[in-house]
Amino acid sequence: MKIDRIIERMDKDNLNTLILLKSENIAYLTGFYPSSIAILILKDDPVLFCSKMDMEEAQQKSSISVEEFKSLDELRKIIKATIQGRVGVEYSLTMGTYRKLCGEMQVELTHIIEDFRAIKSTDEIKKIKKSIKIAEDSFKNLDFSGNEDNLAAQLEYNMRSAGSNKPSFETIVASGSRSSLPHASTTLESLESPLMIDWGAMYQNYASDITRTLIRDEEKEREIFSIVLEAQQKAIDAIKPGVKASYIDEVARGVIEDYGYGDNFIHSTGHGVGLEIHEKPSLSFKSDEILEKGMVVTVEPGIYLEGKFGIRVEDMVLVKSQAQVLTHLPREILL
Template identity: 50%
Template structure:
């Protein structure tokens, strides 16, 4: 797929003649280089990637797009102005301060034209995500879940790094005992208790994985996990091309509610994943996007009993006629 060409078509469809791409993941998607500092990919007749001196050498090795080194934002504004655009697209993620320094006499709109392209994965992207997931799961199997929470998280992240992940996809969550009732609890120096929620992800070639497992020991914990697995199974069955993302959330949420725990499922059912851990579509009640073949989403139902415990299960799903669970790790793991 000619990503750059499709992006240029999107600009034309928006009745504009230029786009200034400033989000690092979108620059990487189009140019093959992810800047470490502020950068701008200007899409016009001939695309130009504007980077600062720290990124220039790396950019020269990674991208075939013409490069321009800037020292201050005024340099970028002058370069944009020299092309005499009539109407320019800026991304929603650009900061107001940066936008104020770049805007000129041209008309402008704020629109995300690259996110729509990224939402459906190419074969190479799927391979990268599966490789990241393989690293994450292999690393989990090498991790001893004992001691204190922060030690478990550190060991898991260590194994991911030595297995090929340059960095974790996000800060690893290890939350045990009563702390597991907080869906996004930070790791603590508390001694491991049960149940134990572990939420972790690796990266490969810029792409991320995201998995959650809850280690249980008590019968009531196992019963809650069985409810979540029932809900997740139905969600996966429903996750096919043409189905609204909100409907997946409804299916999963209804099953949990039938068991009497609807009020204890306090977050959305899942999200897209790729160059970012959280991408569209959101599997939530207000998401109207219809799923399409080769999207990758997570399905992660959870039940949280405030101040007592929480249980969550999360797998990554490749959308197709017969939805494919990409995870190989067992859903039920006991200490």
């Protein structure tokens, strides 16, 4: 079982207990995604404390025992009375919660759960593939006669209608000169070329993340588009178990630099996707992570010409002995 393997890792790290508050980590371990405060005490006899609002659903879905969370002060007393030895907490734990919950207890920051989450199970990969299919099918029925806001709304409506419980992040639609803004918010501006669309669905809590930049048959746009595609393909070709995540970024960045646009590639090449839209590993020059079989990552190089336009193409890839591209939409789409 998943929890048994994590407890084995805790023993190896000399941790008697983990205290988890991050919703994604709780969902990963219990099968229940809390809507309010929830705290998982992970030890040989784990227990999930959740708010009264969530009790009924938690009891239905959680794979471990559930008790009602009443207050941090009360839970602190329980922890103090029942927990001994070294205690691990998440990096995401806020200082305020730490002070209220842990007090003078000595704790160790750990990313054990995130390490396990980085390697997807067969079931998790199926959910990610379904999330991708929902996102791609929703793209195919778009009407491009409106504005940026309208296009984003169409995408999100289509995804919700097809089984997504929400977008995996705020949909990006950036048109014309605004496409040089990698994370542009949508506006009432009419649609022009290039048209960058970055979107994703959530299926049973698992995310997808896709970008397509639609272009017209214009020389400069085609030039930049072809460079981005070459960088993306070479990066995908380099993905396999045992390779440094930073090397994938190096490959993509090297292609773009060779064409003289290195300063215009202003973000990392990609990131892991799963219960969160950004998780381990990071395909960044700063990363010291090693790719492993079962990881799911994005590969999304981009070139952004300030005040003119930008091009980004993003696909999701499963790390195997040979990289498997999970997205199926054509990369080149004319507007």
